[in-house]
Amino acid sequence: MIKVLYDHQMFSLQKYGGISRYFANLFYSFQKSADVEVEAPVLYSGNQYLKNETSLLPGFLGNLLAAKKSRMYKWNKQYSKYQLKTAAYDLFHPTYYDAYFLKDLRKPYVITVHDMIYELYPQYFDTADKFVMQKETVIRNANHIIAISESTKRDLQRFYNIADDKISVIHHGFYPETTSVKPAGFELNNYLLFVGDRANYKNFQLFAEAVAPLLQQNDLLRIVCTGGGSFTTAETVFFAGQGIVDKVLQINATNEELNYLYKHASVFVYPSLYEGFGFPILEAFANNCVVACSNTSSFPEVGGDAVAYFDPFSKEEMFTVIASLLSNTLLAEQLKEKGKQRLSLFKMEKCVAATADVYHKLLKT
Numbered sequence: 100m101i102k103v104l105y106d107h108q109m110f111s112l113q114k115y116g117g118i119s120r121y122f123a124n125l126f127y128s129f130q131k132s133a134d135v136e137v138e139a140p141v142l143y144s145g146n147q148y149l150k151n152e153t154s155l156l157p158g159f160l161g162n163l164l165a166a167k168k169s170r171m172y173k174w175n176k177q178y179s180k181y182q183l184k185t186a187a188y189d190l191f192h193p194t195y196y197d198a199y200f201l202k203d204l205r206k207p208y209v210i211t212v213h214d215m216i217y218e219l220y221p222q223y224f225d226t227a228d229k230f231v232m233q234k235e236t237v238i239r240n241a242n243h244i245i246a247i248s249e250s251t252k253r254d255l256q257r258f259y260n261i262a263d264d265k266i267s268v269i270h271h272g273f274y275p276e277t278t279s280v281k282p283a284g285f286e287l288n289n290y291l292l293f294v295g296d297r298a299n300y301k302n303f304q305l306f307a308e309a310v311a312p313l314l315q316q317n318d319l320l321r322i323v324c325t326g327g328g329s330f331t332t333a334e335t336v337f338f339a340g341q342g343i344v345d346k347v348l349q350i351n352a353t354n355e356e357l358n359y360l361y362k363h364a365s366v367f368v369y370p371s372l373y374e375g376f377g378f379p380i381l382e383a384f385a386n387n388c389v390v391a392c393s394n395t396s397s398f399p400e401v402g403g404d405a406v407a408y409f410d411p412f413s414k415e416e417m418f419t420v421i422a423s424l425l426s427n428t429l430l431a432e433q434l435k436e437k438g439k440q441r442l443s444l445f446k447m448e449k450c451v452a453a454t455a456d457v458y459h460k461l462l463k464t
Contacts, residue, residue, distance in 0.1 A: 101458050103190045103191070104182060104190070105194055106139075107175035107194070108194045110141050120148045128451040132455065143175070180200070190461065191206050191208040193208065197237075208240075211244075211246075212375075213247050218254070219254065223300060247270060247376045251375045251376070267453070270401075273447060279355055279386070280358075281356070281359050285350070289317075291421065292366070292367045294325055295327055301327075303324075305370065307347070311343050320365070366424050366425065366431075367389070367390050367391070381445055384405065389424055391424055
């Protein structure tokens with residue numbers, strides 16, 4: 100039995116998000132394993148994927164700790180450091196790039212690299228951010244690296260020249276949790292869905308510019324954004340300039356509400372310039388939603404022939420592809436069917452088995 104220690108980082112930083120979901124899925128999957136045992140030491144986490152029974156401070160004390168994210172991060176970090184020094188484990192798998200553990204660690208460690216956003220788009224990040232500053236150190240000192248896509252592996256080697264035999268590509272696994280709940284007061288059934296952050300490389304503004312003519316032509320068509328926070332004043336001014344200020348809305352959706360939004364969307368649009376994997380594509384597939392997305396980075400690797408692609412730098416191409424999906428119901432249905440079939444390539448069991456194999460090979464067990 101291999102004993103693997105995760106740490107607190109992404110469970111402290113994220114309430115929702117692809118990285119914390121990735122580690123939570125591994126954590127709960129390995130609970131059913133006969134040869135890998137995983138611990139995820141946190142005092143308390145507001146993360147929605149890590150169930151509260153893993154926390155040592157439930158209830159009032161946990162809520163008090165979680166009230167301030169920086170305090171929760173600090174306390175959880177101290178507990179992870181304590182576990183590094185005292186727990187019985189064979190291998191460490193940190194959940195992000197804080198290098199706090201390097202001084203005390205006496206065991207091999209694996210790091211998962213989800214993307215190379217910091218390196219590709221440095222203009223969008225604070226160079227004083229500790230995760231930006233420490234990422235390369237954590238990667239170079241790792242005994243082995245998991246890249247979540249071939250695209251991420253290529254970028255990793257481009258920037259850091261990491262040897263092939265030190266990297267394993269393991270795609271995200273996916274549990275198709277499709278229970279849906281209608282958001283309160285939501286009555287739309289003709290909308291383009293945008294999921295997640297909207298700033299910078301996420302390319303939301305160009306997408307909104309591209310589809311503004313569609314919204315102006317069709318009185319019933321809307322853009323629905325979920326996640327990313329409320330619209331800023333600058334965004335509202337931008338919408339007004341495009342003549343669509345009353346045709347764009349934002350919803351802070353739960354997982355179940357997000358499934359509803361996918362199920363009833365006319366098209367899920369993913370115009371990001373770069374993603375390490377593109378998990379929302381699989382969410383859309385699972386909810387029988389047609390996808391239009393960028394033709395860059397990992398998107399073709401995940402979407403295959405089950406999505407409609409566009410150049411994310413071209414408003415004209417974005418408009419044409421989305422308009423064709425809205426008007427061509429046969430094409431949309433064909434893509435939905437292909438999406439369902441493609442989901443089978445990303446089963447969680449496959450991800451877990453490949454990750455366990457990395458652990459075993461590193462420890463030569």
